[in-house]
Amino acid sequence: MTAFATTGSNGTDVRLTGISKAYGDVTAVHPLDLSVPAGSFFALLGASGCGKTTTLRMIAGLEEPTTGTVELGGRDVTALPPYKRPVNTVFQSYALFPHLDIYENVAFGLRRRGVKSVRKQVDEMLDLVQLGDYARRKPQQLSGGQQQRVAVARALINHPDVLLLDEPLGALDLKLRRQMQLELKRIQTEVGITFVHVTHDQEEAMTMADTVAVMNAGRVEQMGAPAELYETPRTTFVANFLGTSNLITADVVGTASDDVLLRVSDTKLTLPGTRCTADARVGGKLLVGIRPEKITLTHADDAGTIPDGRNRLTGRIAQSSFIGVSTQYLVDSPAAPGLSVYEQNIERDARLVPGADVVLHWNPDHGFGLDAAQSIDAGTDVVELGTDAREAGT
Amino acid sequence: MALLNRLARGLRRNLVVIAGLATLAFLMLPNVVVTVFSFNKPNGRFNYQWQHFSTDAWTHPCGVADLCGSLSLSLWIALWATVGATLLGTAIAFALARYRFRARSSAGTLVFLPMAMPEVVMAASLATLFLNMGVSFGFWTILIAHITFCLSFVVTAVKARVMSMDPRLEQAAQDLYATPWQTFRKVTLPIAAPGIVAGALLSFALSFDDFIITNFNAGSTVTFPMYVWGSAQRGTPVQINVIGTAMFAIAVLCVLVGQLVGRRPRRS
Numbered sequence: 001m002t003a004f005a006t007t008g009s010n011g012t013d014v015r016l017t018g019i020s021k022a023y024g025d026v027t028a029v030h031p032l033d034l035s036v037p038a039g040s041f042f043a044l045l046g047a048s049g050c051g052k053t054t055t056l057r058m059i060a061g062l063e064e065p066t067t068g069t070v071e072l073g074g075r076d077v078t079a080l081p082p083y084k085r086p087v088n089t090v091f092q093s094y095a096l097f098p099h100l101d102i103y104e105n106v107a108f109g110l111r112r113r114g115v116k117s118v119r120k121q122v123d124e125m126l127d128l129v130q131l132g133d134y135a136r137r138k139p140q141q142l143s144g145g146q147q148q149r150v151a152v153a154r155a156l157i158n159h160p161d162v163l164l165l166d167e168p169l170g171a172l173d174l175k176l177r178r179q180m181q182l183e184l185k186r187i188q189t190e191v192g193i194t195f196v197h198v199t200h201d202q203e204e205a206m207t208m209a210d211t212v213a214v215m216n217a218g219r220v221e222q223m224g225a226p227a228e229l230y231e232t233p234r235t236t237f238v239a240n241f242l243g244t245s246n247l248i249t250a251d252v253v254g255t256a257s258d259d260v261l262l263r264v265s266d267t268k269l270t271l272p273g274t275r276c277t278a279d280a281r282v283g284g285k286l287l288v289g290i291r292p293e294k295i296t297l298t299h300a301d302d303a304g305t306i307p308d309g310r311n312r313l314t315g316r317i318a319q320s321s322f323i324g325v326s327t328q329y330l331v332d333s334p335a336a337p338g339l340s341v342y343e344q345n346i347e348r349d350a351r352l353v354p355g356a357d358v359v360l361h362w363n364p365d366h367g368f369g370l371d372a373a374q375s376i377d378a379g380t381d382v383v384e385l386g387t388d389a390r391e392a393g394t
Numbered sequence: 395m396a397l398l399n400r401l402a403r404g405l406r407r408n409l410v411v412i413a414g415l416a417t418l419a420f421l422m423l424p425n426v427v428v429t430v431f432s433f434n435k436p437n438g439r440f441n442y443q444w445q446h447f448s449t450d451a452w453t454h455p456c457g458v459a460d461l462c463g464s465l466s467l468s469l470w471i472a473l474w475a476t477v478g479a480t481l482l483g484t485a486i487a488f489a490l491a492r493y494r495f496r497a498r499s500s501a502g503t504l505v506f507l508p509m510a511m512p513e514v515v516m517a518a519s520l521a522t523l524f525l526n527m528g529v530s531f532g533f534w535t536i537l538i539a540h541i542t543f544c545l546s547f548v549v550t551a552v553k554a555r556v557m558s559m560d561p562r563l564e565q566a567a568q569d570l571y572a573t574p575w576q577t578f579r580k581v582t583l584p585i586a587a588p589g590i591v592a593g594a595l596l597s598f599a600l601s602f603d604d605f606i607i608t609n610f611n612a613g614s615t616v617t618f619p620m621y622v623w624g625s626a627q628r629g630t631p632v633q634i635n636v637i638g639t640a641m642f643a644i645a646v647l648c649v650l651v652g653q654l655v656g657r658r659p660r661r662s
Contacts, residue, residue, distance in 0.1 A: 062565050082568040095566035099584045108580075109570035158570065 011039035011194035012073035012086070012161035014059060019068030021054050028054045030218040031067060036162075036211070038073070041188050041195045043209035045202055047241075051218040052198045053092075056164050059196065061085045072161055083112075088155035089164040093171070094147045096139035102126070102150055103135040109158040125157045128187070145176045152184070156191065163188075165197040169204065181207050202242050206230070214238050216379070230291075232368055234277045239289050239370065240379035246295070247376050248288045248313075248336045252280050260369065262286060264335040269311045269364070276369030285372035292340035294366040297329060299349060300357035310361040315339065317356050327352075331360060425642055432635035439629025451632035455640075458631040461621060465637060468602055468618035471533070475540035475601040480594045482541065483548025484586070490549070491556040509546040516543065517610035524611060531613025539611045540601040547600065548593030555589030 014036040021029040029051040036042045044052040057063035059070055061082035069078045077085050088109065096105050106125055107118045115121075126132045129149035139147055148168060155163055165184070169177045185208050188195045199205050205212045206226035213223040214237070222229060222238045233239035236247060250262035250269060260280045262269040269288060273280070280286055290311075297317075298306055306312065315333030327348070329341040341360060343352075352358065405412070431441055435448035456462035489495075490502050508516060520539050521531075529535060563585065567577040583590075605619040612620060622634055 060569055062569070082565070083571045083573055087569075089566070089569045091562050091566055093560065093562060095560060095562040097563060097566070097581060097585075099581075099587075108567070108572075112571040112573075112576060112580075154570065 011192055013038040014042075014162055014194065014196065015071040015074075016055070016059070017069045017071070019055070019058060019065045019070065021051070021058060021063060022066045027218055029058075032218075032220050034213060034220065034223075036194060036196060039192050039194055040210045041185065041197065041208055043197045043199060043205035043212045044215055045199055045205040045212050045241075046215035047200055050215045052200075052215045053166055055215070056089075056166055056196060056198045059162070060087055060089045060164050062089075086161040087164055088158050088160040089166060090148075090151045090155050090168045092167045094139075094151040094168075096147055096150055096154070098139055101136050101138055102131060102142070105139065105150055106154045106157055108154060113158075121157055125153045128156075129153045144172055145180065148172065148180060149183075152187070156187070156193070160193060162194045162196060165195060167199055168197075169199075169201075177204070184208060206242070214241060216241075232275065232277070233289065234370070235378070236287065236289075236370055236374050236376055237379035239368070240377070244292055244340055245289045246292060246336070246339045247370070248290075248339075249372055249376070250286050250288050252282050252284050252286050254282055255280070259364070260286070262288060264288075264313070267313055267335055269313075269367075271367050271369050272365055275365065275367060278369055278371035280369065287370040287372050287374075287376065289368045289370055290362055290366060292328070293326075293342040293344075295339075295341045295360050295362045297331070297341055297343055297349075297352055298359045298361065299351045300359060301351075303359045306359060306361050309364070311364050311367065312359055312361045313339070314357070314359055317352060317354050317358060320352065320354055331358060333360065425639075428635050428642070429639045432632060432639045434632055434635075436632065439631075441630045441632050441635065451636045455633055455636050458625075458633050460616065461625075461631065461633055461637070464616045464618045464621035467533070467615065471536055471540060471617065472598050472602040474537055475544055476594050476597040478537070478541040479544035479548050479597045479601075480590060483545045483593055483597075484552050484590055486545070487549045487552035487556055487589075491553050505546050505549045507546070508543045509550070513543075513604075513606045517607040520607065521610040531611055532615045535611045535613070536608050536615065536617065539607050540604060543604075543607065544597035544600055547596045548590075551593035551596065552586060552589040555586050559585050 014034070016032065016034040018031045018033060019029065020027065020031040032055070034055070044055060046052045054063055058065045061070075061077070061080060061084075065078065069076055071077065072086060097108065100108070103122055103126070107122050110118045110121060122135075123132065126135055129152060131146060131149055131153070134142060134146065139150065142150065148171075151168065168184075169180050172180060181204055184195075184197075197205070197209060206229075209226060211223065212226055212229055214221045214229065216237045222234050229238060230242055233242065233245070236245075239245035239247065248264055248269075250264045252260060253263045253268075254261040255273070256270075258273045260271045260273055260276055262271060271286075271288060276286070278286060300314070303312075313333045313335050315331040315335075317329055318332045318338070319330040321328050322345075324345070326342045326344050329343065329352070331339045331341055333339055339360065431444070432451055433447050433449060434441055435445050435450060436443065437445055451457070486501075486505060490498065490505070517539075520535075520542070524531065524535050559582075563581055564577050567581040568574070572580060603619055605623060608617050609620060609623075616624070618637070625631060625634070
């Protein structure tokens with residue numbers, strides 16, 4: 001990428017300090033601190049109305065924060081209007097200028113900054129997004145995916161310190177979205193610019209981003225690498241919003257070396273203390289979380305073959321659905337109803353059908369402990385919402 | 395019998411085309427008559443009966459006293475009324491479409507009133523206003539009156555265009571380093587332009603041919619429509635047909651040029 005090799009740009013870090021936004025009585029974003037490392041692909045993930053787009057628009061300068069500051073590369077830009085900030089945005093609806101052709105759309109930013117000869121840069125940029133042949137078309141003559149690429153090109157050509165993406169893939173169908181995810185990731189790796197990506201699609205966030213911040217109701221619930229968020233969620237919202245979690249309310253009955261000992265109905269469970277982010281006091285309660293794919297199902301007749309040291313729950317299969325790579329079971333257990341279990345279809349046990357008595361067991365290291373004071377369902381209905389929105393978009 | 399059937403079938407098949415052509419003919423017939431009679435050489439003062447072909451009127455379009463003076467006055471008034479109404483109307487349209495302010499909805503309704511009001515009522519009330527203010531009738535009173543009624547058409551045309559514009563386009567422009575003024579000039583204005591042009595064209599046509607409001611507010615000044623009206627009582631010079639035909643031809647030419655320019659790709 002010659003266009004960027006010359007700039008030697010390695011991105012700029014973004015630092016939000018105590019930033020908040022209120023519209024009258026409604027608080028869209030609660031005071032939050034956010035630090036995006038230079039050159040990283042950062043995702044703001046949340047359901048619609050959680051404040052993620054508002055946060056992005058405050059970085060762009062399109063929204064004035066009620067409190068707090070925005071810093072780009074150590075420089076306070078809070079008071080700067082959008083046209084003086086070294087950031088560019090890819091809008092959700094692309095917002096391509098309908099009266100200009102693709103070439104002029106892409107050249108717009110360069111011309112505004114008084115760059116005299118834009119031809120070489122525009123041609124290179126159109127080649128990067130593989131739209132060289134479409135330079136003289138009008139935006140409305142292009143397909144959704146092509147318009148999306150123009151929007152990216154129009155922003156990237158300015159070598160912004162930070163590229164802001166506001167649900168840029170929301171209007172594309174599933175296949176094209178997967179393709180564009182890889183494309184955007186490739187471009188980001190190539191140009192090394194800091195990307196801040198807003199999305200409600202948790203898969204999209206996990207596929208593309210180095211760091212994900214999960215937002216809920218105007219607050220950042222948790223921030224970290226995708227795998228870290230998935231394996232060790234710290235709130236029920238994150239546990240339910242990112243993938244699926246089984247959450248079981250358990251009593252803390254004691255501690256042994258580094259493990260927390262728990263009891264659910266008549267069953268004992270253990271959880272390594274390091275996997276427990278909540279305060280585990282004897283006599284208190286704890287939510288034990290376990291991802292459906294970490295659980296193994298064994299028919300009750302074979303319970304003796306289960307190795308020692310694993311957490312076990314008994315239950316009865318209520319539903320099973322075969323989805324190709326795996327089979328998804330819904331198991332009712334005295335400890336908790338409706339536990340989800342995903343089994344890889346490697347060696348299927350023909351006895352595992354609805355009505356069968358089974359033992360669910362997992363490695364205690366795969367569980368995670370959460371504060372029992374929060375709503376166990378937080379984030380579950382939002383997942384549905386997100387899925388609906390995605391389906392509506394296709 | 396077979397021939398009749400074939401005729402009926404042909405008629406049925408081309409009904410839409412035939413109806414369209416008939417409508418067009420109905421619309422165009424008056425223009426054809428005006429054009430044909432511009433080449434007439436009438437006996438006497440009235441140009442109502444075909445006598446014989448002549449190009450006298452075309453070679454001496456200003457051959458009748460005061461005709462060209464009134465024509466040029468009408469053109470000047472139409473021009474300035476268009477400029478005034480378009481500038482004011484565009485500003486009003488943007489204000490109504492973009493900003494929330496007190497009495498916004500009543501202002502919107504008031505702007506529409508001149509369009510809905512019977513012209514003669516507006517003419518009389520304007521005349522009363524000017525009279526009471528002690529303004530002497532003439533060029534300026536006509537111009538003000540014309541701007542007043544053209545305004546509503548410009549506002550309507552521009553407002554529709556601005557309302558349908560995605561506000562994110564302007565945000566995108568600002569995000570791409572355009573100052574507020576550059577954003578207006580490079581994005582907002584070009585996108586609103588078709589509405590503004592439509593409003594301006596309407597204004598010119600309405601102002602140029604207005605008779606009622608002008609008649610009430612002109613004093614001793616005579617515009618082209620007033621001249622035609624006045625002369626029709628004493629006789630109709632052929633030159634009126636010449637001017638009418640010329641205006642029609644110019645209008646058609648403008649439309650054709652506009653379509654050609656619009657169709658051609660901007661650059662290739």
